[in-house]
Amino acid sequence: MIAQEQIEQYNRDGFLVVSGLFSAEEIEFYRTHFESMRRTEHPELAVSLNDTEIGADDPLKTYPRLMMPHRRDGASLEWLIDSRLNRAMTALLGTEPYAVQTMFYFKPAGARGQALHQDQYYLRVQPGTCMAAWMAVDDCDEENGCLQAVPGSHTWPLLCTVAADTTQSFTDVTVPLPDGVEAVPVLMKAGDVLFFNGQIVHGSLPNRSGNRFRRALIGHYIVGEAEKVYHWYKPVLRMDGSEIGLGESEAGGACGVWVEQDGAPVLELEVEGVNRKIFQE
């Protein structure tokens, strides 16, 4: 299912779109399913954007993301450990991953995006890193705030965070990029799945369309040889749904800061106030 050249692309860029992994019927199911979950879990929001005062200043108040639905919903759990996702990730990683997280983003028209970040900043997988399967539930492009990713950034360590522009992002931290390095838009059709390495710098801009959602169902995984993960992500599941006991990692630790050296950006790793150069862009 995953060709050798796709594995090479993933290893080079740190991310890969697999087209048409889920059918139009399945995508329609997820649209209806998660809208119904939103209405059940947030009855005060069970109205459309046009019908309510809630969300007048921020559409994300009417359409908050659903966090960890697989812990309470069979369809979300089935998706998280779906054999197509497992086959693709096993081909890309060389080993079967463990599953730890689901999220559903509605991102209606006018909603803010999520500032550039690295997922490993949150998951703290040790040793190794995490991986995401990001399924487009709507066609996504620059107008409705598609995902953006920095090719090759999976080779970077965790970067130190700075304050994000919260007029553009619903999260308040981001990671800076050196001059000349940019995130590229990842254009996708509903049913496509983007797989990306947990060190990849990625995020999204606001949904500037007048009337289009940019929904996504997102799974986070950790590499199969991991021994620890941040406690929020437990229980850790094997891809057959059974639980595996892993240790708990701590937040914090070393992070990289961009500095200039001989006119080129270099990452300095900050370890308890001592800087040592480890990376050259």
Ligand SMILES: O=C(O)CCC(=O)C(=O)O
């Ligand atoms: O969908 C988005 O806009 C951001 C999602 C994301 O950053 C993630 O899944 O880690």
